[in-house]
């Protein structure tokens with residue numbers, strides 16, 4: 001086999017220019033396949049990572065949604081949780097919140113407003129004041145530039161404001177950009193726990209189920225039970241939530257895009273394949289004398305067919321490898337501009353090489369067969 | 384070695400060979416003479432199993448190869464027959480060694496002592512030291528020696544040569560004929576087409592073709608005219 005591949009390399013090397021032009025189509029086709037797959041894989045990777053990798057295998061998540069905007073602080077109670085835990089197949093139930101922000105009322109002298117508030121993050125860029133992690137039940141507060149403007153005309157730093165009846169000192173002011181969502185104010189972690197955490201509506205119940213449980217059935221039963229006896233059944237609606245639904249939808253759109261571009265890559269590979277077929281036809285007709293000689297000295301017609309098929313495949317695989325290298329370079333370049341990182345997976349490499357081989361086999365077949373079936377006496381008249 | 388009975392061949396209405404009867408014994412050296420276009424190559428192609436479309440019967444070592452598979456025909460051509468052509472028919476991008484190697488690539492026998500086999504035939508035809516040369520770097524006589532080496536590397540029983548000296552001067556022709564004579568003395572049957580009577584003199588026996596018909600001596604050809 002290796003000597004047959006060497007024969008192929010030798011014949012391809014004889015017509016470098018012509019064969020390079022033929023390979024160009026494959027190179028472009030494969031390079032674009034690599035780019036498409038890298039962008040697709042990179043995007044999918046980022047999206048699933050961003051979704052927090054929800055492990056929903058052993059739980060059913062029940063969601064409470066308020067029916068009106070005025071009654072948003074309802075949700076599940078401890079009684080609801082105990083009722084849900086009694087459903088057959090459910091191991092235990094945890095209550096949680098889909099939002100981490102607490103609603104609160106702020107007053108400064110005569111001014112009053114409603115805000116969303118959260119515990120302070122690790123890092124925050126301030127436009128006024130200095131940022132540090134407040135320890136214990138501190139009464140410091142960081143507020144947004146918008147809130148500062150609403151409450152004070154100027155110089156917000158170190159002023160005292162009342163939040164839900166407790167007095168806080170303004171430590172700093174930050175700006176909310178269009179890109180990042182932020183609440184109107186941040187307080188110390190401990191303070192948040194003590195004063196505001198209970199304000200957050202527990203609108204999610206996580207039902208941890210036993211390994212062999214029928215999650216669909218449990219979800220249905222849970223919703224039915226809450227509709228009958230849920231303590232907030234009058235102010236809201238219960239449903240089963242599917243955290244991976246969004247990522248599924250994303251993946252579907254992504255797949256559609258991938259299929260579309262793959263279709264275009266397919267067309268360029270088809271054109272490349274026709275080029276390969278053409279060059280193989282030329283090769284076969286140029287080498288009738290060689291075919292005749294080989295046949296006279298013992299080559300069977302399938303030896304001849306294989307020789308040209310191998311040549312066609314080697315030609316395409318060389319093109320494929322160059323395409324992979326160029327695709328890799330392109331991916332490195334576009335990674336400088338993409339908001340996420342495009343990645344080349346081993347699967348993409350295997351696919352590219354398989355596609356190159358397939359193009360070589362498919363489009364080399366007819367010319368190779370022609371070479372194999374040529375009449376020997378005619379071949380030997382060739383000079 | 385072979386027996387031909389009432390073999391004929393035509394292209395459409397045009398008859399190239401008719402009523403050919405010929406028998407060649409093991410170890411014989413036969414020359415076939417005749418003017419250009421008389422059907423010599425056509426006949427020798429049939430004898431060399433390169434052409435299966437003929438009428439009549441042709442037995443090689445008692446076996447009819449008319450309807451055997453391509454694989455079997457190829458194997459017989461590669462292992463039992465050796466061809467030498469007028470215009471050498473070497474692969475121009477392959478060197479001497481690689482040209483001689485071609486029959487071994489497809490042969491089922493002798494894969495492990497390739498180098499020894501090739502070195503042996505290179506010595507036999509007197510080309511030692513030229514292994515790496517391309518055909519274009521050799522004289523006509525040397526190229527025909529390469530072709531002969533290629534034809535005998537698989538140690539065939541029968542050599543089929545179609546005007547082997549047709550492209551060579553008379554001195555070189557003699558050298559080539561000396562090689563043929565040696566091969567024949569060593570036991571190889573040779574059938575050679577030529578239109579040079581001096582070359583034909585190296586053979587044990589000569590037959591003549593005229594307009595597709597075979598005659599056993601020159602007189603009968605003249606009588607026919």
Ligand SMILES: Nc1ncnc2c1ncn2[C@@H]1O[C@H](COP(=O)(O)OP(=O)(O)O)[C@@H](O)[C@H]1O
Nearest residue numbers: 394397399417418419420421422423424425426
């Ligand atoms: N494929 C073919 N179609 C038609 N006629 C052919 C074909 N091949 C050979 N011939 C004819 O057959 C005759 C014998 O050819 P050939 O055996 O090559 O002659 P020779 O070798 O004696 O010079 C010639 O007249 C030639 O024109």
Ligand SMILES: [Mg+2]
Nearest residue numbers: 423424425545
């Ligand atoms: Mg001839």
